[in-house]
Amino acid sequence: MKVLRNHMLAGEAFGKYEGQNKRRNTGTRRKADFKAGCQAIREYNLRIPRGTMARFEEPQELVMYLLRYTILSDKHIKKCEFYGRFFVLRRSTRQYCSPAYASKQRNLDGFCGEREVSAAYKRIVANLTTKDKKQKELRRQYCLDGGAVVKPREVLRQFYEENYAHQEQFRFAWEALNKAEKKSWADRQTYEQAKADYLSWLDSRLSYAKQIHIDNDSILEE
Numbered sequence: 001m002k003v004l005r006n007h008m009l010a011g012e013a014f015g016k017y018e019g020q021n022k023r024r025n026t027g028t029r030r031k032a033d034f035k036a037g038c039q040a041i042r043e044y045n046l047r048i049p050r051g052t053m054a055r056f057e058e059p060q061e062l063v064m065y066l067l068r069y070t071i072l073s074d075k076h077i078k079k080c081e082f083y084g085r086f087f088v089l090r091r092s093t094r095q096y097c098s099p100a101y102a103s104k105q106r107n108l109d110g111f112c113g114e115r116e117v118s119a120a121y122k123r124i125v126a127n128l129t130t131k132d133k134k135q136k137e138l139r140r141q142y143c144l145d146g147g148a149v150v151k152p153r154e155v156l157r158q159f160y161e162e163n164y165a166h167q168e169q170f171r172f173a174w175e176a177l178n179k180a181e182k183k184s185w186a187d188r189q190t191y192e193q194a195k196a197d198y199l200s201w202l203d204s205r206l207s208y209a210k211q212i213h214i215d216n217d218s219i220l221e222e
Contacts, residue, residue: 111167112174114195120202121163127209128156134214141215150212159205170198 070077076089080097087097096102111118131152135142143149173194177187 112171117170117195117198117202120199120206124159124202124206124209125156127206128152128159128212131209131212131214132156138214142212143215144211144213149215152212155209155212159209162205166198166201170194 070088076092077086078089078094079086080101081095085097111121129152131142135152141149142152173187173191177183177191180187
């Protein structure tokens, strides 16, 4: 850039090539701008002084140079909330180093993207929520097949508490599989087993919720 600025015609040529670059991606645009600069320099047979180039003997020297450049350019470094690696922010609100990891985090938040698991969870919540609403409207008690009196709201509260531990085991297995640099067969097997165990538990909770029925001969006490 220093060489181009000191040569008016070459600078104008570079501006023309740069204006033709319509790429939106920052990395791709910089590569195209660098190519345009080299093209302008070749056209006008300009010489690049040695002082404008840098040579690094060790990788650490390059890392420190890039870190210094990042700080002096008033850029910010942040730790990716999914993968844990550090990256340079383009927007202050960005939390992940790539859109792919942002997508994986959304999957993790939404039952790891497993629709079967999500559907089983929602069926239980919908069943108990509907029964709790109906209990308030009809002022009747609910009981199990054996006759024991239960409250759908209490059953739902207990389900939420127990689900936390089961869901965490499932998420831990998902993270171990997807955050590993190289996915192993053992991690895949562990994840599939955790998923099967979680689905089995959800199925048992749904069966329990379906056993709860209204007692039309009762009156709900305050």
